Amino acid sequence: MNYKIYNILPEYGTNTILLWDEVSKEAALIDPGKSSSNLLKEIENLKLNVKCIINTHGHADHIGGNSYFKNNLNCPIMIHSADQDMLIDSKKNLSAFMGQDIVSPQADVILKEGDKINLGESQLEVIHTPGHTAGGISLYGKKILISGDTLFQLSIGRTDFPGGSFETLEKSIKEKLFTLPDETIVIPGHGGFTSIDREKLENPFIGLASRI
Ligand SMILES: [Zn+2]
Ligand SMILES: [Zn+2]
16 A cells, blocks of 8 residues: 655644555545645546545544545545544534634544455555544554554653543553554654554553563
8 A cells, every 4th residue: 555644734733644555546535634725636646536535533633624625536534433523513623622613524434443444455444542532543554554643653642632531542552553563654643653663662651661
């Protein structure tokens, strides 16, 4: 699978990700933070057939472009059931508290743990990783993990928003992400890339006690 990262919402530094199957050019657009005609042109230039918009969770900085890209690409919006109300409620997606009223069309496809999303011959697996929000998901392709705001390079997502819980986040990371192959490349919702083995060894927030 091939991928490219875009920073279309620099105020929040959200990683908007295009992920596609080389052969079929079937693609997923993940966490479009904002509308962007440049990204739309890029999709045309790469000759991609975007099959779905996937939100790793429902915060406004990850869903702000849903409406624009759904209208232009004519594809379904996918999110976990526990975050689906955040799409259509600016208080729940936190934009109301930032003086904005960001909403998305309703979800077309409700995701759950273990779902498989096919892009040509390639496949993305849905891993439910609650803790930052109740319906946060990570997406695992071959040796690539999209971790949303669950796991960052040497950091973790905030757990002080509604639906957040440190214990739940730690459990998600330890039991569902740190059990993936060591060499898996991690593309977080914000900031730089990392890998599962690096985070297992060096992440200061998760499981430090067990390494001392
Ligand atoms: Zn978030
Ligand atoms: Zn975020």
